[in-house]
Amino acid sequence: DQQVKQNSPSLSVQEGRISILNCDYTNSMFDYFLWYKKYPAEGPTFLISISSIKDKNEDGRFTVFLNKSAKHLSLHIVPSQPGDSAVYFCAASSRGGGADGLTFGKGTHLIIQP
Amino acid sequence: DVKVTQSSRYLVKRTGEKVFLECVQDMDHENMFWYRQDPGLGLRLIYFSYDVKMKEKGDIPEGYSVSREKKERFSLILESASTNQTSMYLCASRDNQPQHFGDGTRLSIL
Numbered sequence: 001d002q003q004v005k006q007n008s009p010s011l012s013v014q015e016g017r018i019s020i021l022n023c024d025y026t027n028s029m030f031d032y033f034l035w036y037k038k039y040p041a042e043g044p045t046f047l048i049s050i051s052s053i054k055d056k057n058e059d060g061r062f063t064v065f066l067n068k069s070a071k072h073l074s075l076h077i078v079p080s081q082p083g084d085s086a087v088y089f090c091a092a093s094s095r096g097g098g099a100d101g102l103t104f105g106k107g108t109h110l111i112i113q114p
Numbered sequence: 115d116v117k118v119t120q121s122s123r124y125l126v127k128r129t130g131e132k133v134f135l136e137c138v139q140d141m142d143h144e145n146m147f148w149y150r151q152d153p154g155l156g157l158r159l160i161y162f163s164y165d166v167k168m169k170e171k172g173d174i175p176e177g178y179s180v181s182r183e184k185k186e187r188f189s190l191i192l193e194s195a196s197t198n199q200t201s202m203y204l205c206a207s208r209d210n211q212p213q214h215f216g217d218g219t220r221l222s223i224l
Contacts, residue, residue: 009154034212043118043204043215044157089156093211101147101159101172102213 003027004092006105014113019077021108023090026071030092034102035064035075038087047088048075077110085112116141118216120205126222133192135219137205145208146188148172148180150201151218157204163188195223 005024013019023033031052036044050057050064050073057064063076077084087109091102121136139146147162149172159172161180169180177199181189188207192199200223206213 004156006156032211036212036215041123041217041220043206043217046212046214049212091157100170101149101162102157103159103173104149104157106154106156 001026002106003030004090004103004105006088006090006108008108009106010109010111012111012113013080015082016079019075019080019084019110019112021075021077021088021090021110023073023075023105024071025073025092027092027094027103028071029094030103032093033064033066033073034091034093035062036089036091037084038089038107044089080110080112082112082114085110116143116207116214118205118207118214120203120216120219122219123217124220124222126224127192127195128224129195129197131192131195133195133221133223135190135192135203135205135221137188137190137207137216138186139188139205139207139214140186141207141209141214142185143207143209144185146182147206147208147213148178148188148190149204149206150174151204152201160190197223199223 034049035047038044087107090105148160149157163182179191205216
């Protein structure tokens with residue numbers, strides 16, 4: 001059973017516009033959420049995270065929103081740039097400071113068109 | 115900057131071979147992880163370790179084992195490689211979140 005779901009395998013957005021990537025989860029024990037960006041032949045790079053005690057976290061062009069009642073989070077990128085073209089993974093942890101691994105979604109391939 | 119180094123970027127092995135994937139981190143992190151990434155499946159946790167000589171199974175440990183003799187080094191072992199273990203393998207480490215990843219080892223089993 002997939003506990004973290006990214007239902008859009010790909011997303012195409014025009015340069016300068018907003019990119020919105022969505023993620024849903026089913027496990028109520030998840031209390032910490034992260035977004036990673038991955039280029040081909042490289043490891044994932046951490047982008048931004050949010051704890052379950054917050055509903056929004058912002059870092060430059062990147063904002064993550066968390067809706068706990070809907071078990072939904074989203075990553076907003078404004079404005080989108082060509083270098084943002086990559087695969088984005090949503091990940092969740094059930095013990096934010098504990099020694100467990102992350103549960104990942106299947107990823108969304110974001111394509112920024114000029 | 116955290117550096118997680120995986121010893122090989124590309125590796126080709128034969129079915130039945132014993133395969134070792136090595137990972138070293140330079141930040142004195144307590145926790146280290148091994149994942150595999152497959153198209154359409156995302157990243158899946160194989161094993162993790164929270165201290166030297168300590169290990170925990172992740173979501174897909176079958177066919178794998180691990181070794182952590184020193185804090186900075188975490189090895190993934192394929193006891194008898196099979197073609198369904200052809201994949202991209204990613205190592206990560208952390209103390210607090212987030213995890214920091216290496217660049218991966220693309221392993222092909224022929």
